[in-house]
Amino acid sequence: KVTPAHDLDDFEIGIRHGLPLVSVIDTEGKMTQEADKYEGMDRYQCRQQILKDLEAYGYLVKTEPIKHAVGHCQRCGSPVEPLISEQWFVKMKPLAEPALKVVQEGDVKFVPERFTKIYEHWMNNIKDWCISRQLWWGHRIPAWYCEDCDEMIVARSEPESCPKCGGKVYQDEDVLDTWFSSALWPFSTLGWPDHTPELEYFFPTDILITGYDIIFFWVARMIFMSIEFTDQPPFHHVLIHGLVRDALGRKMSKSLGNGIDPLDVVEDYGADALRVSLVSGVSMGSDMRFYDEKIEGARNFCNKLWNAARYCFTNLEGWSPGEIWLEGGEENVFQLDQNISMPASRWILSQLELTISSVHDSLERYEPGEALDAIIHFIWDDFCDWYIEFSKEELSNSENQEETKFVLYYVLKTSLALLHPFAPFITEELWSYLPKGKGEDSIMISQYPLPGNFHVDTAAQEDIGALIEVIRGIRNMRAEVNIPTGKREKVIMLVDELKKWEEFAPYIKRLAWADPLEILLKEPDVNPPAKALASVAKGAEVFLPLAGVINIDEEIKRLEKLASEIEEDVLRTEERLSNQEFLTKAPEDIVEKQKKRRQENIEKLETVKKRISMLNQIRIS
Numbered sequence: 313k314v315t316p317a318h319d320l321d322d323f324e325i326g327i328r329h330g331l332p333l334v335s336v337i338d339t340e341g342k343m344t345q346e347a348d349k350y351e352g353m354d355r356y357q358c359r360q361q362i363l364k365d366l367e368a369y370g371y372l373v374k375t376e377p378i379k380h381a382v383g384h385c386q387r388c389g390s391p392v393e394p395l396i397s398e399q400w401f402v403k404m405k406p407l408a409e410p411a412l413k414v415v416q417e418g419d420v421k422f423v424p425e426r427f428t429k430i431y432e433h434w435m436n437n438i439k440d441w442c443i444s445r446q447l448w449w450g451h452r453i454p455a456w457y458c459e460d461c462d463e464m465i466v467a468r469s470e471p472e473s474c475p476k477c478g479g480k481v482y483q484d485e486d487v488l489d490t491w492f493s494s495a496l497w498p499f500s501t502l503g504w505p506d507h508t509p510e511l512e513y514f515f516p517t518d519i520l521i522t523g524y525d526i527i528f529f530w531v532a533r534m535i536f537m538s539i540e541f542t543d544q545p546p547f548h549h550v551l552i553h554g555l556v557r558d559a560l561g562r563k564m565s566k567s568l569g570n571g572i573d574p575l576d577v578v579e580d581y582g583a584d585a586l587r588v589s590l591v592s593g594v595s596m597g598s599d600m601r602f603y604d605e606k607i608e609g610a611r612n613f614c615n616k617l618w619n620a621a622r623y624c625f626t627n628l629e630g631w632s633p634g635e636i637w638l639e640g641g642e643e644n645v646f647q648l649d650q651n652i653s654m655p656a657s658r659w660i661l662s663q664l665e666l667t668i669s670s671v672h673d674s675l676e677r678y679e680p681g682e683a684l685d686a687i688i689h690f691i692w693d694d695f696c697d698w699y700i701e702f703s704k705e706e707l708s709n710s711e712n713q714e715e716t717k718f719v720l721y722y723v724l725k726t727s728l729a730l731l732h733p734f735a736p737f738i739t740e741e742l743w744s745y746l747p748k749g750k751g752e753d754s755i756m757i758s759q760y761p762l763p764g765n766f767h768v769d770t771a772a773q774e775d776i777g778a779l780i781e782v783i784r785g786i787r788n789m790r791a792e793v794n795i796p797t798g799k800r801e802k803v804i805m806l807v808d809e810l811k812k813w814e815e816f817a818p819y820i821k822r823l824a825w826a827d828p829l830e831i832l833l834k835e836p837d838v839n840p841p842a843k844a845l846a847s848v849a850k851g852a853e854v855f856l857p858l859a860g861v862i863n864i865d866e867e868i869k870r871l872e873k874l875a876s877e878i879e880e881d882v883l884r885t886e887e888r889l890s891n892q893e894f895l896t897k898a899p900e901d902i903v904e905k906q907k908k909r910r911q912e913n914i915e916k917l918e919t920v921k922k923r924i925s926m927l928n929q930i931r932i933s
């Protein structure tokens with residue numbers, strides 16, 4: 313059978329061969345007059361009746377079930393009957409050509425660039441666009457019809473009467489496709505078709521940010537509409553981001569019920585934590601997964617910043633950077649470079665300077681995720697974990713207090729400003745407690761940090777870098793042999809340069825509980841201590857003597873027992889994971905948990921075995 317009025321392919325065949333378009337089903341799903349004796353019947357009943365009639369007349373050869381694709385209504389699920397109807401279309405070719413050209417000529421650039429292909433593919437294969445919809449909501453089609461002579465009038469405003477016969481007119485009841493209205497957004501929101509100051513100032517804009525799933529529906533249509541009506545593309549860059557998926561990587565949807573209400577997340581973790589977790593670690597155009605650990609990490613970061621700021625405020629109470637500084641100006645840059653002398657201060661200011669540069673570099677390449685990660689790394693690792701700890705030592709030293717306070721103030725303030733676009737609420741709140749200068753009442757209107765305020769001090773970077781290596785080395789060695797945090801133990805250092813390390817000694821004592829700390833110049837006749845753990849940093853060898861700290865034999869025994877326990881656990885999980893019944897019957901997340909457990913235990917076992925062999929070596933040394 314060929315039914316040109318009830319099937320898209322048949323319609324094409326009908327057009328090619330000049331077949332009549334016979335509509336047998338109406339918009340109510342009932343049979344029309346054309347259906348002759350079936351007229352008025354429901355479409356389902358009619359199908360059954362036709363079967364019966366065919367059988368009765370002896371025309372039915374056989375019946376058998378056939379699987380084929382039938383469109384169903386997305387709202388109510390009932391089968392859709394294609395009907396023929398009159399609709400409004402936009403002829404696309406003349407619109408698509410200039411829209412393709414602006415992208416090919418680089419006037420509109422996609423970031424990441426790979427999305428250009430998707431755009432070009434759509435535009436090269438474009439079909440005429442059906443823009444009329446039989447819905448209640450939307451812009452109405454600006455077409456009127458004469459009640460008397462059927463004349464059609466398309467106009468900007470409603471005609472008073474039919475220009476042909478003077479009869480009454482009524483407006484087309486259809487509305488425009490919602491994407492048609494959205495396509496006008498870049499200029500219609502600014503007052504177009506009037507030449508408003510807003511249109512003059514804001515159009516075209518520099519950048520559009522959107523998801524890759526609506527490149528054709530929205531981006532392409534804004535581009536060709538703008539070119540058609542204003543002779544220019546609506547923006548010069550299109551920054552494409554990915555979609556937020558659930559923890560298993562599935563698209564969030566109503567039918568799966570795996571959607572997340574951002575307001576609930578804000579309630580539980582805070583708006584800044586949500587924002588940070590959505591930007592951090594995400595590269596443009598790639599999808600991201602939303603899972604609890606990630607947002608917990610973001611919340612922990614916000615808490616870390618909050619606590620660091622409170623530490624600063626407590627120590628800065630009653631202190632001010634001084635009128636000259638707050639007044640601002642180039643002399644401050646000079647001051648910063650000349651008047652800051654301690655290696656730790658010069659190190660953190662160097663790290664800050666590098667962070668500011670890399671943030672600008674990332675933002676210029678449209679990689680906000682990269683920019684945020686650099687800021688988080690700076691605040692969390694450099695500032696909170698190291699500089700604040702160094703500052704505790706310096707604040708107890710009256711000679712170094714003033715500089716340390718200034719650096720705490722300056723670094724905190726600059727960090728808040730850097731982070732502000734990514735965590736607006738917490739940064740504004742903390743900013744309000746800082747001494748402020750002109751134009752700094754709100755962080756929102758303050759200057760975004762620019763590079764160039766401090767010359768990176770590579771010597772300070774090397775020295776503090778080595779210091780951090782030493783402290784980490786001691787902490788690791790202590791962990792290897794289970795020394796509790798805070799318990800003071802002797803450390804011996806063999807160094808290339810005595811003065812520098814003696815200067816750093818208070819930091820090492822404080823941050824690695826190295827007490828007593830013996831620093832010796834490395835010379836041919838100085839031997840490393842026996843029965844000690846060792847680690848190496850630039851310019852220093854560090855030793856943790858074990859005599860009196862642990863009983864090596866007992867520690868080996870303890871570790872061997874631990875190793876055999878872990879081994880047993882690994883065997884048990886392996887047994888379970890090779891059990892076919894378990895694999896097929898257990899829920900996916902349980903299987904995943906077992907796999908994760910096995911992997912973690914294998915890694916743990918390796919560490920424990922390494923420690924045992926290390927201790928064995930020390931025992932016989």
Ligand SMILES: [Zn+2]
Nearest residue numbers: 385387388389
């Ligand atoms: Zn329906």
Ligand SMILES: [Zn+2]
Nearest residue numbers: 458461474477
């Ligand atoms: Zn008329």
